[in-house]
Amino acid sequence: KIFMGGDTMTISSVDESDKIFYQNLYTLMRKGDSLEDLAVGRNDKLKLDERYSFTKYFGYFASKPDDVRRVLQRVITRLNELRGSGPLKGQSPFPSDKNVSDEDIKYLISEKFQTLGSEIFDPLCLYDKKNIQNILVPELGELRKQKLEGTIDSEDSGYKMRKAISKAKLMFMLNVGLSANKGATGSIVISWFGQKPIGIFKPKKTNESTLESIVNWWKYQLQTQVSHLKTAAMARPRAEVAAHILDTHLGVGITCPTVLTEFKGEIFKSKLLNGSFQLYARDTVEAAEIKAILDCKEEFHEDEIKNFQMMTILDYLMGDLDGHEENWLVKKGKGCLIAKLYKIDNANSFIKSNPERAFLTDCKQYVWSEWVIAEKEFVDCSKKLMLSLTSELIEQVIDNINHELPLFLDEDIIRLLKQRARVLFTLASLEIATPKFLGQLQTDEEIEGFLRLHEQIAGKESQKILETDFIVVDDYLPD
DSSP, rough: OOTTTTTEEEEOOOHHHHHHHHHHHHHHHHOOOGGGEETTTTTTTTSSSSSSSSHHHHHHHHGGGGHHHHHHHHHHHHHHHHHHSSSOOOOOOOSSSSOHHHHHHHIIIIEEEEGGOTTTGGGGGGOOHHHHHHHHOOHHHHHHHHHHHHHSTOOOHHHHHHHHHHHHHHHHHHHHEEEEESSSOOOOOEGGGSSSSSEEEOOOOOHHHHHHHHHHHHHHHTTGGGGOOOOOOOOHHHHHHHHHHHHHHHHHHOBOOEEEEEEEEEGGOOOOOEEEEEOOOSEEEGGGTTTTHHHSSSSOHHHHHHHHHHHHHHHHHOTTTTTOOGEEEEEEEEEEEEEEEEEOOEEEEEEEEOOOGGGGGGGGGTTTGGGGGGGOOOOHHHHHHHHOHHHHHHHHHHHHHHHHHHHHHHHHHHHHHHHHHHHHHHHSSSSSSOOOTTTTTSHHHHHHHHHHHHHSGGGGGGGGTSSSOOHHOOOOOOO
C-alpha cells in the first residue's frame, strides 16, 4: 500500500504501479511532500518493486547527472501521458510537454528534490557537473564563461570575490559544505561540496530569546566583551568589513577580502539573511600551532618580525577584543614560520569603550604582547607605518568607512580610533619601542597616562619613558 496525504491506494498490477509511481512523483514535485508523508512497502524505503523503485530511479539520476534533462523529460512525458487516465489533480508544473528548461531544473533541484533526502538525491553528485551548477546559479556560469573567453582577469580580486560568493550561494541552495565555525559569533565556514573552503559567512544577529537577553544583561554588568561593542544586528558583520577597509587603506594586506552580502538556504529556514562574507585564506595554519616553536627560536627571520609587527599595529589600531592566536592564520615559508600572516574574525573590533584592567581577563585583547617575538624592537618598516598614522590619514580612513558603511562609526568609536592612532604615532618616535610595550596600553588611564607623560618629556628625554618603572612615575601606567 501507498499512504499519501491521508489517502490509501492499493497496487494491483504492474501497470497500476507504473501509474502510482508517476502520480506520487508528480505530487512530490507539485507539493514538495517530504519522505515522512510517503511510505511504501514494509520497509518504508519508497520501494514499489525493483522495476519501479524511487531509490533506483533517483539513483540513476545521481549516478549520471549529465543526463538530468533526459531523465526529467521522461518524468514529464509520462506525467502528461497519464494526465487523462489517472486521478492526477492540477496541471503539470512545466510549461512544455517536450522541453525541460533551465528554470525547470532549478525548480526541481533547489525546491523539490531537497525534500527527498540524501538517500534518494545526494547533492554531492553535482560536484563535477558544471553545466547543472551554472543552471542553478547563473552568475557562476557567466563568470566561468568570461574566464573561458578571456574577457576577465582570473587574478582580479573582484572576480575572485564574485566567484566565491556565487559558489557559496550554490552551497547554501544545496545545503551542503556548511559547518559552524569556532567561536561565539555564529559564523559559518563554507566549503565547495565539503572539500576546499570558500569563505566564512558571519550572519547578522537574530532576535534574542528571553534567556539570551538575560544572559547578555549580565554580560554588560560584568563588562565582558559585548559591553564594549555596538549592539546593532549588523554591527559585527560591518566590523569585519571595516577592518578590511582600514587594512586596504594602509596597504598592510593582512585581512582577507570581506564584503557585505546575503544568502538564502535551508539553514536560515529558506529566508534571506544579511551578513559579511570573507574569502578563506588557504594553505595556512592557526598561529597557535607555531607559537611554541617560534618562542624557542634564538634568532627570528626578518619576515617573521615584519609580518608579526604589521599584524600587531593593525590589531591595536582596530582595538580588537578577540585577537587571539586562533584568529591569526600563518603561511609558512622556507626557514620562516611567518612568511605570510592573515588576521581573521575581526567582528569584535572598533570598540566604543576601553576595558578596565580588572575586567580584562574576559577579553583577549593584544595577547600577541605575550609572545617572545613581541620583545623585538619595531623595525624601520613598522615605524614607517606607525608614523604615517597622522590625523589627516585617519580622517581619510573614517571617510572611507562611512562611505561603505553608513552609520557604523559613532563618536565613541571614532574618538578611540584616533586615540589609538596617536599612541602608535607617538611610540614610533621613540628610539626603543616594542609590541610587548604597546600591548600593555589598554585602559583609558594607561593610554592617556602614556600620551600625557610623553608630552611632558621633550626631545631625547622621551626615551626615559621606556627606561623608567612606570609604577613609580604614575600608578596607572604599566611596568
